[in-house]
Amino acid sequence: MNTTILYTILSLSGLGATSAIVLYFVAQKFKVYEDPRIDQAEEALPAANCGGCGFAGCRNFAEACVKADSLEGLYCPVGGNDAMTAIAGILGRDAIGMDPQVAVLRCNGTCEVRPKTTLYDGASSCTIASALYGGDTGCQYGCLGLADCVTVCKFDALHMNPETGLPEVDDAKCTACGACVTACPKNLFELRKRAKKDRKIYVACRNTDKGGIAKKSCAVACIGCGKCVKVCPFEAITLENSLAFIDADKCKLCRKCTQECPTQSIIEIGFPPAKDKTATPDDTQTSATQQENTNS
Amino acid sequence: MNKLITVSPSPHVHSGQSVNKLMYGVVLAMVPALLASVLFYGMGAIVVTLVSVASCLLFEYLIQKFILKTPVRISDGSALVTGILLAFNLPSNLPWWIIMVGALVAIGIGKMTFGGLGNNPFNPALVGRVFLLISFPVQMTKYPVPAGISTPYQSTVEGFTGATPLGVIKEGLKAGESFSDLAHKIPSYLDMFLGNMGGSMGEVAGVALLIGLVYMLVRKIITWHIPVSILGTVVVFSGILNLANPEVYAGPMFHILTGGLLLGAIFMATDYVTSPMNPLGMLIYGIGIGLLTVIIRVFGAYPEGVSFAILIMNGFVPLLNRYIKPKRFGEEVKNG
């Protein structure tokens, strides 16, 4: 009996030892040299593997950073400037900073203001619905409410609001990876520069129909009246195809346009409720400097 | 217009086929075999079936409701089918608590751990049965002798239980007897066909199982590929062995009619979830089951091998689905 146990122990240990030796040599033989900086760079990245940088995953991005001559055009939106500075430090190159961004939904066509014209009864996917037809409301540009963006968001930053039928961005969680921008078949998401306290002013509409048609399908559609263009002191607003667009780089968040917009298609988020007071030049000045502070 | 019209992608009509209908179709196909087992084993068959079905449904309900927290869908009929199939694979005098353990393993481990209906790689009822066979070999291989409809549940005294024909042959051959010596110890082929022999409650009545097969083929619930390829392989393989040495190897007829082969080929191997997805894959799967069954029966330690054969081939199904592709239209240009 004892010999049986002995033989078992011996043979198994022998097998183990032989395998270990073979494995060691095989590993030596097939070892691939990898720049150790790739590992270090990967450490500095958020490991979300979201693809927001344009690469398949964080490791691919780290590899690209190490191989590239400069960090020009390489940016991790999730890790932001901190991560990029860290990588630049590892690689001994200059970091190229970018303003932090956040995703906004350029549609405010809630169930209330944009009545349904048909019922959709297909697979629950915006892409499928939009390939099939214009959408279940009169507006062929607006949100379909089937939550493709919520599905692709890896950071839990998007949620459907059952009351409005629209997705809502959680600014605190949004990393501006851009997954929702690609996923939305109606192209409703835009990455905009983050301002202090996550204040935002933007045209929440993508309807390029003429005023009357747009207004008929949705009460808060941009009708392309151009009033905001005239009132904007910073030339931040442009009008094209009956649709206004606010350039986030030029906008100083003065709120003149939101008061002027007849359909409330320009929305402001994160501002104190005082609406009656027109913004003084002083106000604009401070908000502009505040913005710079946040960006630096 | 005050009412909105619906828009959806084509097609706009549906065959009306549903999981429920298919599952209840299978249940209907099992009714003849169930009746036959009640006829032979009396009360025992009813009790075993009821306990098995009830516990399968109960466990599925509990797991969906409290563990997975998903919508409860025990009414889709799949747990019912598993329950009946499990019962079919048990002796009719099995204590109720063993049946419940089997149901728990079948539903809990065999099905729900993988994500429920549609995701399980192995046939749940067989997982339950094999678990019981290994854990409770004594109770699982003591089959009551068919004694008619009036037999009460668990009335069997020790001497009353009989071995299956396969068991008799296995033991006999091991003891050095030849096949012709043993022929008188087993029932006639007609008795076997009608189900008048020892065995699990659902597997004995060949004729009832065949009625079920015909029903499922007519209703297009299953295709012929799997049952035919299994039975065909068994016939050919056991036939070759039999021709080589009829004293040691039983003939095709014996293999077909005994044990769980018909039950396995008709109801167990054809389980949608665990069988291949295209005709060629199904044939390979069936041939594999046939070969393994005969190999286990003739050369293995167990007298019966259908359950193991099906489970082993279940394991190959993902591989078959991956590499055996249906012939595409226009793949080969035929000109004629």
Add this chain to the structure above:
Amino acid sequence: MLKTFSKGGVHPPENKLSANKPIQELGLPTHVTIPLGMHLGVPAKAIVQKGDTVKVGQLIAEKNGFVSANIHSPYSGKVAKIDKALDASGYTRDAIFIDVEGDEWMDTIDRSDALKITCELSPEEILQRISEAGIVGLGGATFPSHVKLAVPRGKTAEYLIINGVECEPYLTADHVLMMEKAEELLVGIHILQKGLQVEKAIIGIENNKPDAIAKLSELAKKYTGIRVQALKVQYPQGGEKQLINAVIGREVPSGALPIEVGAVVFNVGTAYAVYEAVQKNKPLFERIVTVTGKSVKETANFKVRIGTPVSQLIEKAGGLPDDTGKVINGGPMMGKALASTEVPIVKGSSGILIMKQTEAQRKPVEPCIRCAKCVSVCPMGLEPYLLMSMGQKGLHERLERDKVMDCIECGSCSYICPSSRPLLDYIRLGKSEVGKIIRSRKK
């Protein structure tokens, strides 16, 4: 045993409610919308301007490239505007709006009913006429016919196959056309034979239309090379590749055109349009449209001019029933659900099917039980369950390898699925993504 295609297929209830209804004329509307992109390929280019007066049959939009088709005015009147209009898909597309005034036809069109059999034109002239008349495939795909007729160099057409299958349930437009215009149809086929320079023409008709089979078989005796082939009722037999397979037993290779196996397929409606264009000089601006549905009061087959609002047809058929759930342009298997009944009839509209709320509703989606029914019904030998899950996950390379581009979108998989899974929805999604990738690769 009757012939049919070799793989898969389903047999949905036929519901040919309007089979014995004669072709009816429809009154003139007051305003019509003529979309510029109602054929496969590049939309046509408008050549009229706001305020122009047009006559019936006048060219109002020219084809814009080779795969494109001319559009002729179906009405006489004034061009109100050229603007965006809602099309059947709920998107706005370019269209010509016409205010109808009177019914004044172009002088060149022969409006008599007399049958004109002889055709002295050369193949090139026939092709020219067809191209000018703006004829597209009237079976539903609306592929410009002159493109099909231009057989590529090095290939020869051996068979002309005429599609009289009408495998879609409910629809009867082709059936009534075959019954009422049989003589003209055969002349049209004869002209196509001449244009293509093929000897053999086969009309494929499903066995559920015995009267059409009998009538055409009898009349075809007068023509050399034309015969009728009765086919077993099986959906999607009207698919080009399936029909070729059913009639001459050849399989069109994956990604290739029917000419690869020496066949060219035209719908019966197209053949009739060819007759009108070549013999009567009448361009394509009219077609037969079935209006049907279980709760439609007066199911009918209308002769409709392009541009007529769908609502007018429905009105004529007894109005939109109260229990309407869906209005479908085409048949129940491949037709498109309309978002509004105010959209115009286009060249590809073969029927307007009104489905009840109870019929139209999709059943809740259940998990896949891997029953393999979708695999067994797929006429292209694909694995729909696999393509669906790959489409959902966006595995485009595997989709391409598993031949998603071969899918003909017949819907047999979604039809048969016991779990009511939206197989085709996701396959179509995958197909369009893979299509984009293939196109970008070519660039």
